[in-house]
Amino acid sequence: MKSINPATGELIKEYSEMSEGQVKEVVDLNFEAWKGYRETSFAQRSQWMQKAAELLRSRREEYARLITAEMGKRIAESYSEVEKCAWVCEYYAENAEQMLVDELMESDATKSMAVFNPLGPVLAVMPWNFPFWQVFRFAAPALMAGNAGLLKHASNVQGCALAIEEVFRDAGFPENIFRTLVISSSKVEAVIAHPAVKAVTLTGSEYAGSQVASLAGKYLKKSVLELGGSDPFIVLADADLEKAAKVAVGSRMITSGQTCIAAKRFIVEQHVAAPFLEKVKALMEAYEPGDPGKEETSLAPLARPDLVDDIDNQVKKSVEQGAQIISGGSRVEGIGNYYSPTILTNVSRGMPVYMEETFGPVAVVLPVEDEKEAIEVANDSLYGLGASLWTSDLKKGEELARKIEAGAVFVNGLVKSDPRLPFGGIKNSGYGRELSGYGIKEFVNIKTVWIK
CATH class of the missing domain: 3.40.605.10 (Aldehyde Dehydrogenase; Chain A, domain 1)
Structure with a gap:
């Protein structure tokens, strides 16, 4: 061993x-x-x-x-x-x-x-x-x-x-x-x-x-x-986009994306999808690989070489089926198990990055028409661990949180474990x-x- x-x-x-x-x-x-x-x-x-x-x-x-x-x-x-x-x-x-x-x-x-x-x-x-x-x-x-x-x-x-x-x-x-x-x-x-x-x-x-x-x-x-989890990160049109984008990227990139409760599917109302994507892209492209033992390093390696293979295969197969790479989408050449921070759009049901858990720095942006479709897409998953929902209407946020199929829903916040709160999932x-x-x-x- x-x-x-x-x-x-x-x-x-x-x-x-x-x-x-x-x-x-x-x-x-x-x-x-x-x-x-x-x-x-x-x-x-x-x-x-x-x-x-x-x-x-x-x-x-x-x-x-x-x-x-x-x-x-x-x-x-x-x-x-x-x-x-x-x-x-x-x-x-x-x-x-x-x-x-x-x-x-x-x-x-x-x-x-x-x-x-x-x-x-x-x-x-x-x-x-x-x-x-x-x-x-x-x-x-x-x-x-x-x-x-x-x-x-x-x-x-x-x-x-x-x-x-x-x-x-x-x-x-x-x-x-x-x-x-x-x-x-x-x-x-x-x-x-x-x-x-x-x-x-x-x-x-x-x-x-x-x-x-x-x-x-x-x-x-x-x-x-x-x-595992394929946690949805829902952004409604009335959300604080600046804060939502920052938390979305932070959630996706914790432990280089190797966490069950990382935000993985960014589900965004259509008419704010473009500005949200622009903010996320700028933030993710700022991550650079380096020595994880140094405080200034922003992008750490994945834990094993086979995990790099797995995430790379999920991205490649999804692209073959029509997904579009906005940023990243490849290994980082050189020593170590690094994978570039990646954003995919034009993703549809059936693609690996939609259906499977992505255990690495890969985010999927899924535009939706309205909050009803946002909940439908969020629940269209084999998994049900965590979910994050962003809106300035707290009453609406609480109502929608009750409709999301997950063990935890955080409204206007990062999904996290806390000793004071129950933690776990449903479905797979x-x-x-x-x-x-x-x-x-x-x-x-x-x-x-x-x-x-």
Whole structure:
């Protein structure tokens, strides 16, 4: 298992995969640690989680450099990612106990209530694009709820995976309560099948989600999936075009476009489509490839060479079917996995850039006649993760937001994850929720207690 710098192609480190026996030993140790950990108080867990937040902040430089080296995002984005992980640790340290307080209910009993017990070890199968954040947004609520954590991270970010294990260990959490499994996808079934593992959560591709969901069903384990997205960015005629264009490009270019909730389909009312496109084009053409480890760099590489192939093929096939390139549309020659910021118009249903998730710096501009057609085009997707809608009429914005098929709709704002808000999708974007009080209750036994 190799960690390779996406900007230079240089080998950072090679990791030996755990054997089946080693995997079983780690899972067994995780389960044994959980037996005692589930009896700890919220106050004790909160103390450890607060310490984890402190360690993240004190080691921000080290961990941000590791993120950038392994998966290639701009160092400024890596700094922000580490900070956000500290935030989610603090959020659940401060709020988990209240979120899981017994809920009294009326019934024929003298006293009846719902109580929230931890399930046990939870396996997280995580992606490389936010190698710290994706893990912490699962781990902070899971551990605060009294569960144990097992991490199967993407093969190219094993350094990040082991660093996260280090954070929880150094924060004082019991030995083995959070462990990293250095394994490939072929060994995931054995972990899910293990009787000690009670649930599985995955963030990743639609294909990976379908495989893990099948295994979770086979072994009767609870699962939560956060999968791909083809997020619409709707701009109505009365929107602030300057601000909308700036946020649209910022959303599309986060992590060089390698995020599920990036704006991907710019759906714009016809008579403002031209000025909006002009503003977007100017902003995207200002991005220039460079060393992601330098603060001034605007365009970072994609994480792997095959991802450049994938996005390039989607663009080429769409152009063959009639799409028009307004800007970009090609690899950046030279060392590293760079792809030029790209804008496509004249895109229609059936083209790869319309139907599929585009995991790279490629934006599609789709002019529509009116807001009714805008909603129809937004919902004409296999995915339903996030959506952004821009209008100066907030009442209209709220009404239309209710009609968009997505797990989250942001009116006049960038789609983002926030520890305080539920996060997740519908349709092929997955099921279940992370973050907020809804997220922490995904992996607890909601138990009825009836007393008379």
